[in-house]
Amino acid sequence: MLHSKDRSTVKTLIISNRLPIKIERKKSKLKFTASEGGLATGLGSFYKENGSYWLGWPGIIPKNKEEEAYIREELKKLNLIPVFLTEKQIRDYYEGFSNAVLWPLCHYRPSYVELKESYWNAYQEVNQLFAEATAEIVDPSMRIWVHDYQLMLLPMMLREMNESASIGYFHHIPFPPVELFQMLPWREELLRGLLGADLVGFHTFENVDNFLDSCSGIFQNEIDRDNFRLSGRRISVDVFPMGIDYEKYSQQALSPETITYSQRLKNLFKDQKLILSVDRLDYSKGIIQRLNAFELLLNMHPELIGKVVLFMLIVPSRDQVNQYKKLRNEIDRMVGNINSVYGKPGWQPVAYFYHAVPFEILSAHYLAADICLITSLYDGMNLVSKEYIASKQDAPAVLVISEFAGASKELSDALQINPYAVRRTSETLYEAIEMPLEEQAERLSASQEIISKFTVHHWVNLFMERLSEVKEQQQQELARKVKTRVLEAIKDRYAISTNRLILLDYDGTLVGFNKVADKAIPTEQVLTVLDDLSADERNHVTVISGRKYHFLEQYFGNKAYYAIAEHGIWSNYPNHDWHLVPGLQDNWKSEIRDILQRFTDRTPGSLIEEKTHSLAWHYRKVERAFGMRQAQELLRELRHVNQTLNLQLINGDRVIEIKSKQVNKGKAALNLMNQIAPDFILCIGDDATDEDMFLALPANAITIKVGDKQSHAKYYVENYMEVLDLLAFLATE
Numbered sequence: 001m002l003h004s005k006d007r008s009t010v011k012t013l014i015i016s017n018r019l020p021i022k023i024e025r026k027k028s029k030l031k032f033t034a035s036e037g038g039l040a041t042g043l044g045s046f047y048k049e050n051g052s053y054w055l056g057w058p059g060i061i062p063k064n065k066e067e068e069a070y071i072r073e074e075l076k077k078l079n080l081i082p083v084f085l086t087e088k089q090i091r092d093y094y095e096g097f098s099n100a101v102l103w104p105l106c107h108y109r110p111s112y113v114e115l116k117e118s119y120w121n122a123y124q125e126v127n128q129l130f131a132e133a134t135a136e137i138v139d140p141s142m143r144i145w146v147h148d149y150q151l152m153l154l155p156m157m158l159r160e161m162n163e164s165a166s167i168g169y170f171h172h173i174p175f176p177p178v179e180l181f182q183m184l185p186w187r188e189e190l191l192r193g194l195l196g197a198d199l200v201g202f203h204t205f206e207n208v209d210n211f212l213d214s215c216s217g218i219f220q221n222e223i224d225r226d227n228f229r230l231s232g233r234r235i236s237v238d239v240f241p242m243g244i245d246y247e248k249y250s251q252q253a254l255s256p257e258t259i260t261y262s263q264r265l266k267n268l269f270k271d272q273k274l275i276l277s278v279d280r281l282d283y284s285k286g287i288i289q290r291l292n293a294f295e296l297l298l299n300m301h302p303e304l305i306g307k308v309v310l311f312m313l314i315v316p317s318r319d320q321v322n323q324y325k326k327l328r329n330e331i332d333r334m335v336g337n338i339n340s341v342y343g344k345p346g347w348q349p350v351a352y353f354y355h356a357v358p359f360e361i362l363s364a365h366y367l368a369a370d371i372c373l374i375t376s377l378y379d380g381m382n383l384v385s386k387e388y389i390a391s392k393q394d395a396p397a398v399l400v401i402s403e404f405a406g407a408s409k410e411l412s413d414a415l416q417i418n419p420y421a422v423r424r425t426s427e428t429l430y431e432a433i434e435m436p437l438e439e440q441a442e443r444l445s446a447s448q449e450i451i452s453k454f455t456v457h458h459w460v461n462l463f464m465e466r467l468s469e470v471k472e473q474q475q476q477e478l479a480r481k482v483k484t485r486v487l488e489a490i491k492d493r494y495a496i497s498t499n500r501l502i503l504l505d506y507d508g509t510l511v512g513f514n515k516v517a518d519k520a521i522p523t524e525q526v527l528t529v530l531d532d533l534s535a536d537e538r539n540h541v542t543v544i545s546g547r548k549y550h551f552l553e554q555y556f557g558n559k560a561y562y563a564i565a566e567h568g569i570w571s572n573y574p575n576h577d578w579h580l581v582p583g584l585q586d587n588w589k590s591e592i593r594d595i596l597q598r599f600t601d602r603t604p605g606s607l608i609e610e611k612t613h614s615l616a617w618h619y620r621k622v623e624r625a626f627g628m629r630q631a632q633e634l635l636r637e638l639r640h641v642n643q644t645l646n647l648q649l650i651n652g653d654r655v656i657e658i659k660s661k662q663v664n665k666g667k668a669a670l671n672l673m674n675q676i677a678p679d680f681i682l683c684i685g686d687d688a689t690d691e692d693m694f695l696a697l698p699a700n701a702i703t704i705k706v707g708d709k710q711s712h713a714k715y716y717v718e719n720y721m722e723v724l725d726l727l728a729f730l731a732t733e
Helices: 004-009 038-043 065-076 087-106 117-137 154-161 187-194 205-219 246-253 256-268 287-300 322-342 359-368 384-391 422-434 437-453 456-480 484-496 524-534 549-556 589-601 624-645 665-676 688-696 720-731
Strands: 011-018 021-026 029-034 053-057 080-082 142-147 166-170 199-202 227-230 233-239 273-280 308-315 350-354 371-374 398-402 415-417 500-504 539-544 562-565 607-610 614-618 647-651 655-660 680-685 702-706 715-717
Touching: 011 117, 029 065, 053 117, 065 080, 087 117, 117 154, 142 154, 142 456, 154 166, 154 187, 166 456, 187 205, 199 205, 199 456, 205 227, 205 233, 205 624, 233 456, 246 256, 246 359, 246 384, 246 437, 256 359, 273 287, 273 359, 273 384, 273 422, 287 308, 287 322, 287 422, 308 359, 322 350, 359 384, 371 384, 371 422, 384 398, 384 437, 398 422, 398 437, 415 422, 484 680, 484 720, 500 665, 500 720, 524 539, 524 720, 539 665, 549 562, 562 665, 589 607, 589 614, 589 624, 624 647, 624 655, 647 688, 665 680, 665 688, 680 688, 680 720, 688 702, 702 720, 715 720
Parallel strands: 011 053, 011 142, 053 080, 142 166, 166 199, 199 233, 273 308, 273 371, 308 350, 371 398, 398 415, 500 539, 500 680, 539 562, 680 702, 702 715
Antiparallel strands: 021 029, 227 233, 607 614, 614 655, 647 655
16 A cells, blocks of 8 residues: 555546446346456555546446436446446457457467557547546646556557646556567557656566667667656656555455365365466467366376366456457367366366356465466466465465466566476476475465565555656756756856857757768758857857868858867867867777778678778668667777777767777867857757766856756757757847
């Protein structure tokens, strides 16, 4: 549960596809009962309190307006807000896009994906319905927590309604690798939807990596320590493995009714090892692989016939969908075949039940089972494994869990399997059956220690605390952003000064990046702004760039302002005649050039640029992930060689530059400053080379980074367009 101070001060709006309630028609009356799912249990501790709400579909279509009004009124008493959907919306949004597109894709079943435009249209429509319903009840003090894949567009819709809202999102199922996710025609819209949140949570690091890889690949932005930037906002992405209500399961297992029912089960399967599996009907659960492994176990160990039972509880799910119909038919066929081949009078190897069971009965099954078998082919978390562990207090127990279930990352003391490796799975099952009681107790104790600490309440607290931290960090970042207040302060200092030095980087600062560097030429807007600034005789405007001096001369040679090229190697200050920094040596070039050539030969799209006293390896045209990997490898090799050469290695934006340590932008800026003795300094740049200026200039200099990356600059702007707006604003004094 949330800390007491959070309870009293923070209101929360939880949004999920389904409300934590079941509504059934019984004899023309509606019956309302609470859901028992992990999410409902975990969040039930605070959504009913201090003005908090839960918004979602109630799972029923009202017969008429009167019934709809009645449902709203009854749910309002429980702090639940319904979003009613039509049959068509349920079919196309829920059964269609959510479960015939996103579900199979996220569970590594691309061949099951049905890419229908009508599904996508319905998905957008329903997410918009949820956004509109949210707008009616949310207030600025509320934090919003959106849950799961049915509502991936919702965070951005809510962000567009309120830029400063505190929005979290949690993805309860796996997130697919970038190669799979990119097959979706609507991949950018879905990612942009999630990036409307301040904090995006997943169960495992693998899913975090998959998500960030997709974001980086599609938006071409770099990842900064599990943070991603979109349109100037920093979005944090983190791991929050979901737990269970440990006390609920452990206490229920000790109740007299559970113990009694559990004993009946044991008597029913007397002198037999009971292997329990509990699943929804779904192809991601590995039920076919489980049956194959169990059949192989009986075949390899005939002495187990009559002494072991696979007890399968399968909860009905989407069994009208074609893929699920086929799955159920195949399960029926395989169970029938195993029982007919290996069964004998009074004993069947597989006990198979296709229906839901009440919580108390499920608890008794957990308590009675000697082994719990999880064979997920891909699972976000799988809480059954944790429920089983919590239910086995002093009783013998062995958990056999698929390495593809998220819970396996925490439950390292369980026996782990690859369900696709059927023979090894059957061997692991045999190991579980034969495991000594002492080893069972040791493994169980270690697992219980983990899940008793990392409960669902802990999960809620952790996520909410992290969301608060993220919002605080965003507020601190906003204080550095050049907005109206900062802009006016800069203008005030500019207005009272009489001798100004304005230092401006070129690529990424005055112009945007282009894959072909020579095409990134100054626009009319750039030239006009610089002309306007330099028309004021109090201004010493200088473009200070890593570009060759020939390029700067071509576009700025006939201007009143100055230019410094190749990070300070060339300068045309003070009389517009280009001159070199004296004393530079190039005897290191041949060795470095050979290294760069090797990497160019094995990295399609990369190229070497040779400047007067530096070398640069560009990889703007290289596929992003491959280019970054090659760049990191190149940097490692260069650093090793540089132990004797003593050069400066610059890891820039899709470029690695190597030059003498005798010059850099910082030294060039200081040299200029000492000659001009300004009473106002403005310095703007976007990459690693500009950090030398930010560090070298005095504390009273106004330093601005383009892009909110880690920097020594005092302020930041989002992009080069904002730089031009800022300069134009100053020029209009």
